[in-house]
Amino acid sequence: MRTTPEYITELQPGEIFVFGSNLEGMHGGGAAYLAYRKFGAVMGQGVGLQGRSYGIPTMQGGVETIRPYVDEFIRFAKEHPELTFLVTRIGCGIAGFRNEEISPLFAEAHGVANIVLPPGW
Numbered sequence: 001m002r003t004t005p006e007y008i009t010e011l012q013p014g015e016i017f018v019f020g021s022n023l024e025g026m027h028g029g030g031a032a033y034l035a036y037r038k039f040g041a042v043m044g045q046g047v048g049l050q051g052r053s054y055g056i057p058t059m060q061g062g063v064e065t066i067r068p069y070v071d072e073f074i075r076f077a078k079e080h081p082e083l084t085f086l087v088t089r090i091g092c093g094i095a096g097f098r099n100e101e102i103s104p105l106f107a108e109a110h111g112v113a114n115i116v117l118p119p120g121w
Helices: 030-038 063-079 099-111
Strands: 015-021 048-050 053-057 084-087
Touching: 015 030, 030 053, 048 063, 053 063, 063 099
Parallel strands: 015 053, 015 084
Antiparallel strands: 048 053
C-alpha cells in the first residue's frame, strides 16, 4: 500500500499536493507555504484545487469543523480519478492537532484508489 512521503518536494504528472490551509488562504507557513511556493496554491484561496495543490482548512476551530472539508475533498477525488492526491499530515503542524484526531476523518479515503495517505492514517 502506497503512503505519502514525509517530505514532498516534487510531483509526478497527475499528482496533487493536499495540504492544510486556513480559510483566508494565507499560505505563510508549513505545507501551505510549500504549496504556494512550489505547487500553485493561490494566496486568498483557502479551499479546494489550486494549481497542483488542494487546500483543506484546518485552522478555524476543532476537529469537527474540518470534517466537512475532508468529506468535500474525498468527493472531489472520486470525481477526478485521473489525478492522484498526496495527502500531507493536514492539521498536525501549525494547527496543532494530533494524527489520532485527524486521521479518522479520512476513513472513507481508504477505499479511494487515487488518494494516498500518510503512514498510519
